Amino acid sequence: MFAVLGFLLAAVLAGVAGAYLEEATGQIWVRFLPLVVVVVVAMIAMFRSGLIPPKK
Numbered sequence: 001m002f003a004v005l006g007f008l009l010a011a012v013l014a015g016v017a018g019a020y021l022e023e024a025t026g027q028i029w030v031r032f033l034p035l036v037v038v039v040v041v042a043m044i045a046m047f048r049s050g051l052i053p054p055k056k
Contacts, residue, residue, distance in 0.1 A: 007042050014038045 014034035022031040046052045 003045070007038065007045075010038045010041075011035065 014037065017034045018031040021033065022028060043052075047054070
């Protein structure tokens with residue numbers, strides 16, 4: 001439960017950081033870079049915890 005809330009908070013903070021990055025650089029694609037990091041960490045956590053079983 002707390003892990004899900006943590007990842008939701010991380011996603012929100014990544015969105016805020018992305019907005020600041022976009023404003024600072026003027027590049028639209030830079031906005032999504034922090035969110036990519038959060039998604040990758042979440043996928044690794046789900047694979048390691050067994051929520052997503054490995055393919056046989």
